[in-house]
């Protein structure tokens with residue numbers, strides 16, 4: 001059967017039904033995203049300035065314009081389950097240039113919030129949560145950095161929670177209030193055992 | 194009755210140019226009003242407007258209610274009140290019921306006030322005894338889903354209108370004579386066409402142009418879409434016609450300084466900027482035989498001062514004494530006194546022609562015209578404000594207008610299309626459409642500039658035709674090819690090989706060595722970001738109203754829309770008129786327009802502006818303010834308040850009283866609302882009439 005390796009599966013995938021059906025769209029989703037993002041993605045005229053500005057786009061399959069389109073059409077599941085949702089660097093280049101004065105970055109952030117409510121989130125994002133919980137930093141200092149800092153005549157640790165550890169409980173309190181840490185731990189455990 | 198007498202006196206002391214007053218309107222003393230209201234017999238006519246009104250409210254309920262309103266003597270309804278049978282209903286009811294006033298509850302006064310005034314007149318009443326109750330635009334259309342609320346609101350509207358109709362008075366429009374001359378401001382293709390039409394209709398026309406030559410933007414263009422005829426070739430014959438036409442008095446290098454008066458009688462002061470050069474005619478008038486500028490250009494050759502030529506978008510030099518291009522009309526040199534060093538070399542070389550006067554100052558000329566047309570055109574949006582495209586930072590990013598000059602045989606490069614950084618012919622050229630148009634960021638223009646799609650197609654064609662092997666790339670969001678033969682033109686350019694990329698360019702980077710440009714965009718149809726290296730980028734920059742438009746429009750009392758374009762009286766039904774009677778708009782000053790639309794609008798404006806002149810007189814709405822002289826304390830505080838300078842203090846019987854120039858008064862009511870002594874009576878919007886309306890609303894008819 002398998003004349004060319006992987007060919008029948010690839011063909012099958014290509015021949016899948018690709019229509020957008022009425023039931024795929026959810027008008028409420030557009031509304032919710034607009035409310036959270038405080039932006040107006042329904043005004044997008046698909047010029048592509050955002051994708052063309054995006055540092056992620058030429059290095060991945062991430063297309064910000066497509067996400068804005070999905071919001072405008074209310075394609076909730078398609079948007080929230082697409083792993084590309086997590087490839088935005090939040091650099092705000094698209095927001096700077098969008099001629100329709102939309103903030104695509106904030107639209108992405110809104111959708112990430114909604115996805116997280118459904119436990120859709122890559123593990124590395126959760127590990128960042130755990131790092132913040134324990135050290136107050138998403139990317140904590142390390143020995144290589146410390147050495148470099150000392151070489152440049154700075155203190156080994158920056159004047160943050162690294163130096164003032166007494167502030168870490170405050171940060172933990174905030175994260176606990178939103179159950180961020182608990183959820184992160186739970187999901188990481190489910191995925192990694 | 195004392196007041197009536199005063200009114201007559203006022204009328205007889207009127208400025209005689211202002212009017213043939215048919216009859217001084219009779220006005221009852223304020224104390225007489227309730228008496229008058231008691232005698233009123235008002236007819237109410239309710240219109241269904243098909244289902245426009247009847248679909249959203251209960252017409253019968255409104256009708257039944259109207260019968261209960263005081264002073265109402267007759268009520269009827271009809272499917273279309275504005276139709277001939279509908280009007281006949283009004284006519285008949287007035288006669289049969291001895292009505293003294295008419296209320297039609299229907300659409301807006303703007304739409305049908307004239308219709309129903311005529312019907313009222315047909316019925317034998319003064320046409321101003323009519324009042325409209327708007328139950329469509331302000332009611333049925335906005336309360337489409339609230340039948341009960343709409344019905345109640347219609348009852349209120351009818352009751353209020355009846356209260357006013359009970360107190361309305363006979364009024365008589367004023368007729369003022371119209372000066373048989375017109376003015377056109379701005380001599381681009383719009384102004385030229387309008388002036389030619391007016392002049393050819395036998396009307397003396399003053400054509401005012403702020404630059405030294407007529408022609409406007411069109412004379413900067415190389416070819417014109419979609420027919421590709423040479424712009425100068427079709428324009429110069431018209432320029433010559435304008436220069437020669439006996440009915441056109443051309444004033445170039447001139448600006449409107451001030452405007453006074455009103456339709457039929459505008460007194461316009463024109464500033465003739467110091468040009469420093471005498472025309473042949475001016476020289477003759479000064480007794481210099483055989484003198485004046487003949488355009489020989491000897492002066493230009495000797496002038497030591499070099500400046501950028503704005504006609505060539507700064508890409509070619511000119512001298513301090515200059516003409517902008519060889520085809521200027523009038524062919525007359527101009528001195529740029531800002532840069533002239535008065536070395537007098539030009540004076541010497543000009544010699545016996547004695548054309549040059551280095552000590553010239555601005556002159557002011559006064560003319561009287563009946564109507565005026567504004568045709569002040571457009572400027573290019575400063576596209577360097579969109580920093581991501583690098584205009585003025587990268588040498589090889591140019592605007593489309595610069596492209597026109599570079600590809601034009603009479604332009605700075607003699608028509609050799611080269612890029613600015615190294616004078617080398619480009620091989621790959623990117624055109625950026627909507628460069629600053631359709632932009633809602635505040636740094637840009639929200640509207641479509643309307644001709645950029647088409648001229649960019651033209652530019653792509655010109656490259657392909659002139660320079661085989663050149664590849665034009667057109668970055669677009671939509672191609673708007675809406676005109677006659679425009680879509681066909683798009684087809685043709687695509688067939689010729691232009692590449693169309695549907696995506697807006699996000700940013701451009703320059704290679705500092707080669708000065709080539711990296712253009713970044715999203716090919717939205719491929720759904721892939723792209724990076725394209727090109728030799729030249731052409732920005733189809735947005736356009737905006739010409740620099741001095743705001744000052745000029747204010748002189749003529751013309752409004753502008755939010756984006757600065759001059760405001761027409763009605764976007765569909767009166768696109769050439771303005772809300773100032775006697776002032777019209779032509780061409781791109783009203784909104785972006787290509788040449789066919791510009792010429793059509795210019796001919797429309799010329800036709801509209803000639804109507805009052807041919808009729809010879811105009812009727813003015815009799816809504817003017819009237820001074821009740823017994824009450825006027827002569828304080829004069831109203832005089833400065835009037836936005837139309839219609840008021841003055843005069844001496845009368847040994848004391849000061851206010852006097853209204855009725856033809857100037859627009860009935861805005863500023864003075865009437867202000868006068869501390871209540872000495873100003875606003876015709877048709879008089880205090881007792883308005884108080885009655887407010888009472889009718891607040892008291893629900895239970896006066």
Ligand SMILES: Cc1cc2nc3c(=O)[nH]c(=O)nc-3n(C[C@H](O)[C@H](O)[C@H](O)COP(=O)(O)OP(=O)(O)OC[C@H]3O[C@@H](n4cnc5c(N)ncnc54)[C@H](O)[C@@H]3O)c2cc1C
Nearest residue numbers: 379381382383403409410417418569570571780781787788
């Ligand atoms: C790059 C480019 C290419 C184009 N190509 C084409 C084409 O191929 N085909 C086509 O149909 N259209 C084309 N157009 C559009 C065309 O230029 C306009 O349709 C046309 O110029 C409008 O004419 P106008 O008389 O209304 O305005 P303008 O040409 O702007 O003329 C206005 C005139 O009024 C004068 N003026 C301004 N203010 C005052 C004032 N306050 N007092 C006195 N005078 C004043 C100005 O000096 C000017 O002479 C192109 C436009 C651009 C930018």
Ligand code: SF4
Nearest residue numbers: 044046047048050098
């Ligand atoms: S830049 Fe703005 S308008 Fe253009 S595609 Fe992106 S979100 Fe839509």
Ligand code: SF4
Nearest residue numbers: 054088089091092094
């Ligand atoms: S903010 Fe996100 S989507 Fe926008 S340009 Fe940056 S990485 Fe791309």
